[in-house]
Amino acid sequence: xxxxxxxxxxxxxxxxxxxxxxxxxxxxxxxxxxxxxxxxxxxxxxxxxxxxxxxxxxxxxxxxxxxxxxxxxxxxxxxxxxxxxxxxxxxxxxxxxxxxxxxxxxxxxxxxxxxxxxxxxxxxxxxxxxxxxxxxxxxxxxxxxxxxxxxxxxxxxxxxxxxxxxxxxxxxxxxxxxxxxxxxxxxxxxxxxxxxxxxxxxxxxxxxxxxxxxxxxxxxxxxxxxxxxxxxxxxxxxxxxxxxxxxxxxxxxxxxxxxxxxxxxxxxxxxxxxxxxxxxxxxxxxxxxxxxxxxxxxxxxxxxxxxxxxxxxxxxxxxxxxxxxxxxxxxxxxxxxxxxxxxxxxxxxxxxxxxxxxxxxxxxxxxxxxxxxxxxxxxxxxxxxxxxxxxxxxxxxxxxxxxxxxxxxxxxxxxxxxxxx
Amino acid sequence: xxxxxxxxxxxxxxxxxxxxxxxxxxxxxxxxxxxxxxxxxxxxxxxxxxxxxxxxxxxxxxxxxxxxxxxxxxxxxxxxxxxxxxxxxxxxxxxxxxxxxxxxxxxxxxxxxxxxxxxxxxxxxxxxxxxxxxxxxxxxxxxxxxxxxxxxxxxxxxxxxxxxxxxxxxxxxxxxxxxxxxxxxxxxxxxxxxxxxxxxxxxxxxxxxxxxxxxxxxxxxxxxxxxxxxxxxxxxxxxxxxxxxxxxxxxxxxxxxxxxxxxxxxxxxxxxxxxxxxxxxxxxxxxxxxxxxxxxxxxxxxxxxxxxxxxxxxxxxxxxxxxxxxxxxxxxxxxxxxxxxxxxxxxxxxxxxxxxxxxxxxxxxxxxxxxxxxxxxxxxxxxxxxxxxxxxxxxxxxxxxxxxxxxxxxxxxxxxxxxxx
Numbered sequence: 001x002x003x004x005x006x007x008x009x010x011x012x013x014x015x016x017x018x019x020x021x022x023x024x025x026x027x028x029x030x031x032x033x034x035x036x037x038x039x040x041x042x043x044x045x046x047x048x049x050x051x052x053x054x055x056x057x058x059x060x061x062x063x064x065x066x067x068x069x070x071x072x073x074x075x076x077x078x079x080x081x082x083x084x085x086x087x088x089x090x091x092x093x094x095x096x097x098x099x100x101x102x103x104x105x106x107x108x109x110x111x112x113x114x115x116x117x118x119x120x121x122x123x124x125x126x127x128x129x130x131x132x133x134x135x136x137x138x139x140x141x142x143x144x145x146x147x148x149x150x151x152x153x154x155x156x157x158x159x160x161x162x163x164x165x166x167x168x169x170x171x172x173x174x175x176x177x178x179x180x181x182x183x184x185x186x187x188x189x190x191x192x193x194x195x196x197x198x199x200x201x202x203x204x205x206x207x208x209x210x211x212x213x214x215x216x217x218x219x220x221x222x223x224x225x226x227x228x229x230x231x232x233x234x235x236x237x238x239x240x241x242x243x244x245x246x247x248x249x250x251x252x253x254x255x256x257x258x259x260x261x262x263x264x265x266x267x268x269x270x271x272x273x274x275x276x277x278x279x280x281x282x283x284x285x286x287x288x289x290x291x292x293x294x295x296x297x298x299x300x301x302x303x304x305x306x307x308x309x310x311x312x313x314x315x316x317x318x319x320x321x322x323x324x325x326x327x328x329x330x331x332x333x334x335x336x337x338x339x340x341x342x343x344x345x346x347x348x349x350x351x352x353x354x355x356x357x358x359x360x361x362x363x364x365x366x367x368x369x370x371x372x373x374x375x376x377x378x379x380x381x382x383x384x385x386x387x388x389x390x391x392x393x394x395x396x397x398x399x400x401x402x403x404x405x406x407x408x409x410x411x412x413x414x415x416x417x418x419x420x421x
Numbered sequence: 422x423x424x425x426x427x428x429x430x431x432x433x434x435x436x437x438x439x440x441x442x443x444x445x446x447x448x449x450x451x452x453x454x455x456x457x458x459x460x461x462x463x464x465x466x467x468x469x470x471x472x473x474x475x476x477x478x479x480x481x482x483x484x485x486x487x488x489x490x491x492x493x494x495x496x497x498x499x500x501x502x503x504x505x506x507x508x509x510x511x512x513x514x515x516x517x518x519x520x521x522x523x524x525x526x527x528x529x530x531x532x533x534x535x536x537x538x539x540x541x542x543x544x545x546x547x548x549x550x551x552x553x554x555x556x557x558x559x560x561x562x563x564x565x566x567x568x569x570x571x572x573x574x575x576x577x578x579x580x581x582x583x584x585x586x587x588x589x590x591x592x593x594x595x596x597x598x599x600x601x602x603x604x605x606x607x608x609x610x611x612x613x614x615x616x617x618x619x620x621x622x623x624x625x626x627x628x629x630x631x632x633x634x635x636x637x638x639x640x641x642x643x644x645x646x647x648x649x650x651x652x653x654x655x656x657x658x659x660x661x662x663x664x665x666x667x668x669x670x671x672x673x674x675x676x677x678x679x680x681x682x683x684x685x686x687x688x689x690x691x692x693x694x695x696x697x698x699x700x701x702x703x704x705x706x707x708x709x710x711x712x713x714x715x716x717x718x719x720x721x722x723x724x725x726x727x728x729x730x731x732x733x734x735x736x737x738x739x740x741x742x743x744x745x746x747x748x749x750x751x752x753x754x755x756x757x758x759x760x761x762x763x764x765x766x767x768x769x770x771x772x773x774x775x776x777x778x779x780x781x782x783x784x785x786x787x788x789x790x791x792x793x794x795x796x797x798x799x800x801x802x803x804x805x806x807x808x809x810x811x812x813x814x815x816x817x818x819x820x821x822x823x824x825x826x827x828x829x830x831x832x833x834x835x836x837x838x839x840x841x842x
Binding site: 004005006008009010011012013016017018019038039040041043046048051052055056059063064065066067068069070102103105106108109113114115116117120131134135137138139167168199201238239241247251252253254255261262264265268271272274275276277278279280281282283284286287 | 425426427429430431432433434437438439440459460461462464467469472473476477480484485486487488489490491523524526527529530534535536537538541552555556558559560588589620622659660662668672673674675676682683685686689692693695696697698699700701702703704705707708
């Protein structure tokens with residue numbers, strides 16, 4: 001029913017597109033469905049006891065900080081903790097480099113608000129995180145997509161797109177969502193050198209970096225940028241702004257993320273954030289600080305790694321066991337997702353319908369591509385999440401999915417014209 | 422120090438202005454200063470025991486809802502509770518009319534994002550809530566200001582501004598921030614009738630409505646709109662969208678507000694909110710629900726009314742006792758603020774400097790006026806908050822402020838030319 005308001009929507013809202021995933025979640029949350037669709041951390045490993053202690057402590061001793069209005073930049077002890085924590089990975093951050101956001105999604109909205117003029121081109125990976133596309137599109141972003149392979153962004157294809165003068169590059173180097181791929185270390189160096197050569201800065205989104213199940217930690221782009229270009233020691237942040245979150249390590253329900261950037265950018269972002277939500281929930285921030293402090297977060301992350309590694313391995317083993325040889329997938333070294341490539345003639349959206357009949361769900365890959373005119377195929381992919389279900393459910397889910405795949409394959413083969421007798 | 426990013430800010434960010442209040446808070450939080458500058462609820466009446474119980478219960482029984490990702494529209498039991506609660510005041514809302522926001526400030530950002538095209542005029546009260554100006558300006562809003570008097574918005578001056586075709590009106594009918602005034606019931610009817618006549622809808626912002634210390638509750642504009650215009654019974658929301666918050670009744674640190682609107686507007690807002698922060702902290706929402714439920718919120722609001730009434734009365738009495746007769750102020754029936762008018766020749770910003778010497782602070786009124794060309798005087802006002810300090814501190818603060826006022830008055834009189842001998 002249209003109302004007095006319907007005709008008054010601003011022009012920008014035409015660019016608002018619902019996340020496929022959030023729509024799918026409604027279908028896939030039926031109890032019989034095994035869902036690989038969400039990006040949900042496991043429900044069974046939330047550190048409840050620690051949360052309980054933290055709440056008690058906060059309400060006894062830090063209730064003013066937790067319940068009263070707070071600073072837009074965030075709760076100072078939490079900002080300091082984050083700065084200390086990332087410094088261990090070579091990111092030389094201090095409190096004035098850290099802005100707390102209402103989840104990493106708000107970091108993307110803030111970045112869009114601060115940097116994107118209508119019509120600006122943003123260079124993104126193909127595929128990329130659809131939440132970033134949602135956040136940037138509302139500010140009028142256009143996109144230049146550069147393909148990824150099993151080693152992440154194809155930096156050998158970057159120069160031509162960079163010459164078109166994008167406003168910035170948006171990159172997820174670790175265990176990418178949706179690809180599950182990790183940007184190879186040589187490519188990190190190439191990427192940073194090209195950013196410098198063409199003067200195009202980088203937004204490095206790293207929600208999963210802590211969740212590595214094999215191999216060595218690779219230096220973040222912030223660190224490569226500083227070290228490679230031999231910048232002045234104090235000049236910590238050159239061409240890279242770094243984003244991360246507690247959503248995958250503590251709890252997404254807290255809605256706590258952060259932006260690490262030069263102080264002038266942080267000030268400007270904080271100014272915008274005042275008008276957006278004054279500040280992120282201090283209640284969530286102070287509780288998260290009390291939960292994470294004294295190295296509890298590290299200890300908890302070790303537990304998550306062991307739980308999620310097992311689930312990843314269960315999914316990889318089941319894919320190996322059940323899936324036909326025409327189908328390939330990435331081998332993620334960490335994170336929550338893997339990315340399946342179907343044969344050329346298959347369509348992931350049709351497969352999704354077939355999968356639902358088998359009570360199993362995933363996200364068809366086309367949602368993860370920017371709406372640009374590139375000829376990158378986008379209907380052949382599915383994203384599978386392995387963090388939210390225990391190993392036996394994963395195995396059963398992949399078995400069901402393989403039934404859907406085989407049904408679909410047989411159906412397609414029956415349709416093929418007979419080319420030889 | 423400029424960085425790779427500095428030259429890349431979007432054009433819209435030129436409109437980003439820091440809130441005077443948030444800047445002032447830094448100066449005025451020194452321990453010796455008695456501050457009437459903030460809009461802070463009292464620290465000593467947060468219902469800590471109830472929060473403690475609620476946290477325990479949530480972590481024992483509702484931890485998945487609180488810690489996992491949630492629906493963009495908000496936690497369903499909380500949305501239902503809000504709908505039930507406002508229905509008691511005649512606002513016929515159901516769950517599909519309610520969107521939970523990250524504080525009422527996010528409601529304003531969402532409204533701006535959904536409705537404001539660059540250059541759109543927004544009709545605001547003079548003075549008005551500066552947070553709304555911050556939120557709207559970033560989307561390119563221009564303003565038409567209509568003055569207020571002791572009975573709120575001067576609806577007798579509305580027709581000419583409405584004829585200029587503003588996108589919507591933004592009005593705070595109850596215990597306005599900063600004026601402390603309440604829109605008279607006849608004016609509510611006039612306002613709603615004019616909105617209908619000119620087809621200009623209304624955003625009704627009501628953060629303080631529950632905090633009434635005297636007189637009868639007046640019907641909200643939503644209710645007047647429905648009843649006056651004898652709309653179809655099901656057509657609950659005509660020209661008015663309603664905003665409120667838990668910031669003044671439970672705790673601002675939760676950052677929980679809500680928008681009440683027709684379902685099509687709620688869907689569109691939820692779509693935008695996906696890209697902004699996915700959803701508001703479920704942790705804060707589920708805890709707030711457990712705190713507020715079973716009529717605890719009503720009980721707590723009764724306690725707040727009694728505490729804040731005493732503080733308001735202390736401030737009114739102290740003003741009466743200490744302030745010279747040239748100075749007048751509003752008599753708020755509720756809320757957190759009163760508004761002081763200085764003599765024509767005085768300047769509130771100069772007075773602020775003098776007040777700081779006396780260790781007392783307030784917000785100079787000019788921040789609360791939209792940046793338009795109207796000839797509404799704006800340097801003669803100060804906003805005083807009475808909710809954050811106990812009665813004796815309020816009395817002492819007003820005494821100090823009166824010293825600053827008298828010093829300033831004497832200084833100005835000494836400068837006056839001798840016009841008669």
